[in-house]
Amino acid sequence: MEALSHVNYWAAIVLAMIGLYAVIAPSNLIKKLIGLGIFQSAIFLIYITAGKVEGGTAPIIDAGHAVYSNPLPHVLILTAIVVAVSTLAVGLALTVAIKRDYGTVEEDEIDEQDRR
Amino acid sequence: MSHAAQILAALAVPVAGAFLIWATARRPVLQEAVSVVTAVALFGLVLSLAPAVAAGEAPRVALFDIVRGLPIAFALEPLGMLFALIASFLWIATTVYSIGYVRANDEGHRTRYYVCFAAALASAIGVAFAGNMFTLFLFYEALTLSTYPLVTHSGTEEARRAGRTYLGILLSTSIVLQLFAILWTWVEAGTLDFRMGGILAGAVSERTAAVLLVLYMFGIGKAALMPLHAWLPAAMVAPTPVSALLHAVAVVKAGVFTVLKVIVYIFGVDFLRGMAGSEWLIAVAAATIVIASLIALRQDDLKRRLAYSTVSQLSYVVLGGALATSAGVVGGAMHIATHAFGKITLFFCAGAIYTAAHKRLVSELDGIGYRMPVTMGAFAVGALGLIGLPPFAALWSKWYLVTGADDGSHIAVIAVLLGSSLLNALYFVPILVRAFFPATPMPVAVGRAEAPLPILAATLVAALGTAALFFYPQALLTLVQPLAGTP
Amino acid sequence: MIATHLPVLQVAVPLIAAPVCVLLRRGDYAWVFTTVVCWGLLAIAALLLDQVMSGGTISYRLGGWAPPIGIEYRLDGVNAFVLLIIAGTAALMMPYARQSVEQEVRPERRHLFYAIFLLALTGLLGITATGDAFNIYVFLEISSLASYVLIAQGRRRRALTASYQYLIVGTIGASLILIGIGFLYAKTGTLNIADLAVRVPALGETPAVLAAFAFITVGVLIKLALFPFHVWLPNAYAYAPSMVSAFLAATATKVGAYMLLRFVFTVFGVHFAFETLPLTEILLALSLIAVLAGSLVAVFQSDLKRLLAFSSVGQIGYLGVGIGLASVTGVTGALVHVFNHALMKGGLFLAAGTIAYRLGATDLSALHGLGRRMPFTMAAVVIGGLGLVGVPITSGFVSKWYLVQAAFEEGLWPVALFVLAGSLIALAYVGRVVEAAYFRPAPPDAEPVGEAPWAMQLSTWALIGGSVYFGLHTDLTVVIAERAATVLLAGAP
Structure with missing residues (x-):
């Protein structure tokens, strides 16, 4: 049962691996960026999970509750999400420019053009 | 002017000249x-330090x-004085010669040529006056780098290849072996100062x-101990x-x-003599003397013959140190001086022959006399x-x-x-025989055609120097005698 | 009053200046403004270093919140030194920037270029100044994102692919650092580095700490571009605009080295990293391969900027050697090399940019006869190149001296031998450049080129001249670096 109690972590690991695979394997530049997004989301999941306190509630001070979840990881991940979105934006902008200059977003075709 | 100021001035003069x-x-x-x-001023400065x-004084200056x-430090001692005197004096002759x-x-x-020449001399003086092994290494490297443009001067493919050999051998040996040894000495002995009696004795194990x-x-x-001599013929x-000046004298x-500095002041003559595992140096030096002479015999290119002769003669000096007596x-130490005068004369002649008659090969020299x-x-x-042979200095x-x-x-x-x-006789005498007693009868119409005056004058000065050192060896001897330690 | 707020000003000033640049809407205004900002930052960095050297570690509470809850900017001898390097190179490169950017960046983008440049600067300064682990991640991404954009401004389209490649690799590296920091936070409940430095060693060798160590180290090595994580570097440096190549080569990898020092020595501690784990062996092996392989590949490059980029891969190896030896002498050598290499490689890339400015190309074949046509620029290349080889009286010699001495002190003489052998390979690639420029005649149909504009020369020579000055006057650099190394090896600050 212990394995199941860590289901979020297992999910994060699986997601991270899928993400990494998707960064490395495809030759399409957009697919790589999608993979990168999945990889980063996996990390967010780890943080959020770590912030959960068993039996805790939302961290708003209230007379009826004594145990709260740790809000700090959430805040950190808000920042990280902003970073991830910016990264994605820059990556997509680069991809648009590459499409404009090379006429393709396939890595092998780009390599071939560069070799020429 | 204090001695310290004079030492620094001697270094600054060629730099300012450049x-x-x-x-x-x-x-x-x-x-x-x-x-x-610049050359005259430098010699004047060096000479003024000689007395x-x-x-027996040993002026020091540390920057x-x-x-x-580990400061950049300079210290005068007999060996360095000797080297500086020879290099700066012959620089005057070489500069005059160069002009012609x-x-x-x-x-x-x-411009590049004269600037590099001055830089090379500044480096040579730095080597001569260096007060510790670190400073010596500094100027040793500067000497290599400043002479590299002179070797590749003509910019031909051959010159570039020679330049690569030159820089390759000199820098790789100095960085990988010499610098390695210097750092090792520094870590083990805690000093790199030149001291009579050496700094290694007692600081490191015999191994x-x-x-x-x-x-x-x-x-x-x-x-240029064999097998690391290839850069010298290449530099020709x-x-x-x-x-003449750099590859027979300064460099x-x-x-x-x-080598002598390291033997006398880093190892110490006594330590070296008592050390097991130093015999090989005598063997290598002796082998270099013989093998390089044999190779010189077979060179038809006059300058290459002289270069191999230099390789051989250099090992005399190494041998002198290796004997550790x-x-x-x-x-x-004396051979540094005597060979310098003799060899620069020969190179001056080779250059004069090339300038006046455009001949490089020994086999072309029939009747050149x-x-x-x-x-x-x-x-x-x-x-x-x-x-x-008497009456000349190398005796x-x-x-x-x-x-x-x-x-x-x-x-x-x-x-x-x-x-x-x-x-030596076998590879030099035939040249003279060819020059004065050609095998084929000379055409009658051969006129005198010496090289231009500056070349001739410089050559004569160098030749006279060779003779002068024979008749007045006392000055030389007084200078280097302290190296022998207490008599 | 303002003196107490210097630590935050160091980071906040460029951050605020960046949007101002956007508002200026004109490239030349933006250049003047950025120049003023950069010199101001240099002044701040110098004041901070002076404070640290005389008064010890500075702790600044951001917004007045006390650490470890609040974010702390914590300056000791190490990062104050690195701040000075970053701000100094940025300021010295600004005279160069105007003409170089005018040629390489389209007019409507120039003010944006400076805005992004300031953001990159913010990120690098932020990583260095902050005393908070998560802050490091955020600033790392700020600097990285800005770098991707800057690199993509290169004139050739390969700049785009180079930037994309860097973006992918760089993001993975930063994400790994993020995971590592998350593990540390989960185990200790703190993000403050000084606090972590107390609590992490107390945890011992738990799997979470080991994992955190692995993630952070690999992530940082990617940013540092130590072999085999260097793949992004050569293209990024070769195709970026001249100004960007020079700036990143001088600063970005140096900040990577700083992060490695900070995490390994301060957070995890010398004992954990070098005695429990075989970091010495790993770092030395990777670094020596980097030194030899990077330099060897550089020998066979036909383009000056690519040659310099691969040379950087090799020189980063020297940093790794010093850090890996984990002794005061070794870390001193590494820190001195951080400083010296910033000057040398920054100056060299500027000189290469100058050549590109005049010739439009940096192929070695285009350099033929350039020793006569651009004597000052080529002289700078030669002096900088000799520094890379580590010839005496250049600063490169000083750093190598300390590295080799450190290797001897640890009894690792083969390492000393490899370090020296690396110099020889450097000699080979520098020699190729010198031969091309001085000993091959210019092609007869070569267009006449003049020397570069004086402002570009000024920046180049400021850096190259600095590399010679600090090769002779080593008091400043070595004393600071040695203090910093002592602080790092003492463990918790």
Whole structure:
């Protein structure tokens, strides 16, 4: 049962691996960026999970509750999400420019053009 | 002026000269004048320091630290004084010679040429006056780098390849072996100062010392110990004045000078003599003497023949140090001087022949003695001098070397020394025979055609020097005697 | 009053200046403004270093919140030194920027270029100044994102792919650092580095700490571009605009080295990293391969900027050697090399940019005869190149001296030998450049080129001249670096 109690972590690991695979394997530049997004989301999941306190509630001070979840990881991940979105934006902008200059977003075709 | 100021001035003069030469690039005559004045000023400065050293003083000056506890320092001692005197005096002759040579052969890139020459001399003086091994290494490297543009001067494919060999061997040995040894010494002995009696004795185990000896001796690539001599014949693509001053005097002597410095002041003569595993150095030096002479025999290119002769003669000095006896060290030190005069004379002649007759090969020299009697006369002086015949200077240094070998009971070494004199004769005398007694009868119409006056004058000065050192060896001897330690 | 707020000003000033640049809407205004800002930052960095050297560690509470809850900017000898390097190179490169950017960046983008440049600067300064682990991640991404954009401004289209490649690799590296920091936070409940430095060693070798260590180290090595994580570097540096190549080469990898030092020495501690784990062996092996392989590949490059980029891969190896030896002498050598290499490689890339400015190309074949046509620029290349080889009186010699001495002190003489052998390979690639420029005649149909504009020369020579000055006067650099190394090896600050 212990394995199941860590289901979020297992999910994060699986997601991270899928993400990494998707960064490395495809030759399409957009697919790589999608993979990168999945990889980063996996990390967010780890943080959020770590912030959960068993039996805790939302961290708003209230007379009826004594145990709260740790809000700090959430805040950190808000920042990280902003970073991830910016990264994605820059990556997509680069991809648009590459499409404009090379006429393709396939890595092998780009390599071939560069070799020429 | 205090001694310290004089030492610094001696270093600054050629550097300032280099700047002035650069600044006068558009006025060739002025540029030549600046070169000569710089050379004369440098010799004057060095000479003014000589009496103090001869009187047994050891002026020191330390500048700032580069590495904690390791300052750039200069200290005068007899060996360095000797080297500085020879290099700066012969620089005057070479500068005059250069003016004639560069003009007559219409060499390009003159500013670069004169600037690098001055930089090389500044480095050589730095090597001579260095007060610790660290400073010496600094200027040793500067010497390599400043002479590289002179070797590749012509910019031909051959010159570039020679330049690669030159830089490759000299820098790789100095960085990988010598610097390695210096750092090791620094970590083990905690100092790199030159001290009479050495700094390694008692600081390192005998095994470490033996390894260090190998590292130092092969790390000082400029001493051209075989098998690390290939850079010297390669450097012969340079214009002849470069070969004459740098590759017969400044650069190669900086090499053997460093060898002697390391033996006398880093290892200490006594420590080296008592050390197991130092015999190989005598063997390698002796082998270099013989093998290089044999190779010289087979060279048809005159400058290459001289280069191999230099390789062989340099090992006399190394041998003198390796014997680790008083007479050996004194002989080695004297040979620095005597070979310098003899060999520069020969190179000057080679350059004169090239300038006046455009001949490079020994086999083309039939009857050249009739066209250029003065030049070939000087050549005879240089050649006989190097063979070790009286009345020329090398007799003295060879005498001391043989005595040194005898003191150390190295009978084989005596045989090598005497045998190599025979070999010297074998590769020099045929040139003279060819020049004055050609096998084929000479055409009657051959007129006199000496090289231009500056070349001739410089050649004669060098030749006279060879003879003068024979008749007045006392000055030389007084200077180097302290190296032998307490008599 | 303002003196107490210097730590935050160091980071906040460029951050605020960046949007101002956007508002200026004109490239030349933006350049003047950026120049003023950069020199101001240099002044701040110098004041901070002076404060640290005389008064010890500075702790600044951001917004007045006390650490470890609040974010702390914590300056000791190490990061104050690195701040000075970053701000100094940025300021010295500004005279160069105007003409170089005018040629390489389209007019309507120039003010944006400076805005992004300031953001990159913010990120690098932020990583260095902050005393908070998560802050490091955020600033790392700020600097990285800005770098991707800057690199993509290169004139050739390969700049785009180079930037994309860097973006992918760089993001993975930063994400790994993020995971590592998350593990540390989960185990200790703190993000403050000084606090972590106390609590992490107390945890011992738990799997979470080991994992955190692995993630952070690999992530940082990617940013540092130590072999085999260097793949992004050569293209990024070769195709970026001249100004960007020079700036990143001088600063970005140096900040990577700083992060490695900070995490390994301060957070995890010398004992954990070097005695429990075999970091010495790993770092030395990777670094020596980097030194040899990077330099060897550089020998066979036909383009000056690519040659310099691969040379950087090799020189980063020297940093790794010093850090890996984990002794005061070794870390001193590494820190001195951080400083010296910033000057040398920054100057060299500027000189290469100058050549590109005049010739439009940096192929070695285009350099033929350039020693006469651009004497000052080529002289700078030669001096900088000699520094890379480590010839005496250049600063490169000083750093190598300390590295080799450190290797001897640890009894690792083969390492010393490899370090020296690396110099020889450097000699080979520098020699190729020198031969091309000085000993091959210019092609007869070569267009006449003049020397570069004086402002570009000024920046180049400021850096190259500095590399010689600090090769002779080592008091400043070595004393600071040695203090910093002592602080790092003492463990918790």
